[in-house]
Amino acid sequence: MARLLDVRDLRVAFRTRDGVAEAVGGVSYAVDAGRTLAVLGESGSGKSVTAQAIMGILDTPPAMVTGGKVFFQGRDLLTLSGEERRRIRGAKMSMIFQDALSALNPVIPVGAQLAEMYQVHRGMSRKDARARAVELMDRVRIPAAAARAGDYPHQFSGGMRQRIMIAMAIALEPELIIADEPTTALDVTVQAQVMDLLAELRREYAMGLILITHDLGVVADVADTIAVMYAGRIVETAPVRELYRRPAHPYTRGLLDSIPRVDQRGGELYAIKGLPPSPLALPTGCPFNPRCPRARDVCRTDRPPLYEVTDAGVMDAGAQGRASACHFWKEELHGLDPIDPLGTAGTVGPLGG
């Protein structure tokens, strides 16, 4: 079966004053219709740039897509003309931004902004488009939608604004939605509501969803698969349960270990040492080696490819499609104590090496 979106070896570089920075260095991932892929990574890991390259909204220059393919419904987007790509945006794939206040035009009432989607892409009359906009606001559960259509973005609360942003993204019932940190700017209770809404809409319209986030908590509930990015590369992909239970890359393990846990209250919170490398000066070998507690000589010289993780089915027979960019993924997978989801295991610590 053809996949909805299939990104293969995508590379994006930025021309800067200090040289060419490879922000995305060969990323491959795929999403099927009706499924959710979470792309996880810290700031600067290239997760947003990858998404913008898929959407075709990178500013070129300074950014350049230097390689790879982006198959969307079987067509390579990178070979299409600007006009063809524009017609796909919004109608077939759309995007939700982190900060809805800055992503909505401050001088246009929200109803009119929503209606614009129908006027531009469907050629609807102003009146029909307005009516559809109100329906849409209702659909994302904005109370008194008809009355509030004339309000400006700044008159809505953060959660309501994000709902409007979501409404704009789903207006034309696209097949794929990329949500770039959709809940980061919201407080925790609203986060859950917005994520629920997103998940519900995804099910209803059978959309593929790419959820870009650095929040492991958000991911656990909604994602089907996870791709962990580091320094512009994917370091691990796995079905969500597998990844949480048995990470196959030291970076993923580090991320999981840095989640605060109730049973470790009072203790010092684990943090991955050091800072992510500059894309202008990536370390040789594995990009994670300077921060890796288990780095060996080979890690400093040879860049690990994305190894297929084959025998992950020990704990979950349904697991497949796992990959890890660590020379020692087997050790990672087997040699360490699994993270106990209930937090009853006593030791979570690095193995010497």
Added chain:
Amino acid sequence: MPEPFEPLEARSDTPSDIATGTATLEGGPRGRPWLRRPLPGLRWRAAGRPAPGGGPAPGSRGLWTDAWHDLRRNPVFVVSALVILFLVTIAVWPQLIADGNPYQGNLAKAQDGPAPGHPFGFDLQGRDVYTRTVYGARASITVGICATAGAALLGSVLGGLAGFFGGWWDSLLSRIADVFFGIPILLGGLVFLSVVTSGSVWPVVGFIVLLGWPQISRIARGSVVTVKQQDYVLAARTLGASNGRMLLRHIAPNAVAPVIVVATIALGTYIALEATLSFLGVGLKPPTVSWGIDISSASTQIRNAPHMLLWPAAALSITVLAFIMLGDAVRDALDPKLR
């Protein structure tokens, strides 16, 4: 708070409360209005939330309604706007307040002081100074408005496109603007306008547009560059908006405020510039009636007949001041950061 137990609905009818937007205090239990009275010392806050009944709230304001709201309460704006309204009116219909003929003089009365029916006296050719001062508004206002409109239109279109598309077009345009910036206005006026024989307002308007657009284009370019980087423009792109739609619907309305501000202030300086050029004899030329020309011809007689200089100079000062004050008020209203 005259009646502390008055319910919220009744209170928000008082003009001073709704004047600053919706005055609401949240959290009072519904259905028990007597509990909704404001606590002593709590101030009514303008809140960006709708009235409980839904519907567009009194606080539904965008940048423009907000600015208009501020302007109406700014005495500087009200005074300058009234002065400008008056000036524009007499520029269009000078006969309303002056029934004389600005061209016909009586040499026997040359340089005479005020006389009945001629409150400002007579000029060198025995023409009525009052009538000429009133008719002089037409040239100044025409030059000011047309030059500003031309410079603003040209400058914002060129600057806006440069800011939006960037690249070589931006570099080319910015360099051309730099060249025009480098021309000293008075020297340029002496050179350009001395070859023009027509004394009408249009060569002067053309010259001011030619030298005025780079200023506007710089502002417009900077403003568009700032707005272009906003997330909502990126979002519009993500949702499939074309370049034209992004420019006209998403960028222009958000980028136009600084251009309006600069243009309004420039209007006053353009009027002064016209008078300066006319004074030097290269701007407007007789028979066009202009304050600059009258000031120029009166300046030689300032000891004998100061009234000939005083009135057109006062009219010019008031006009320029009114436009600059208006520009200041508009800037304050459109740029909340300056408050």
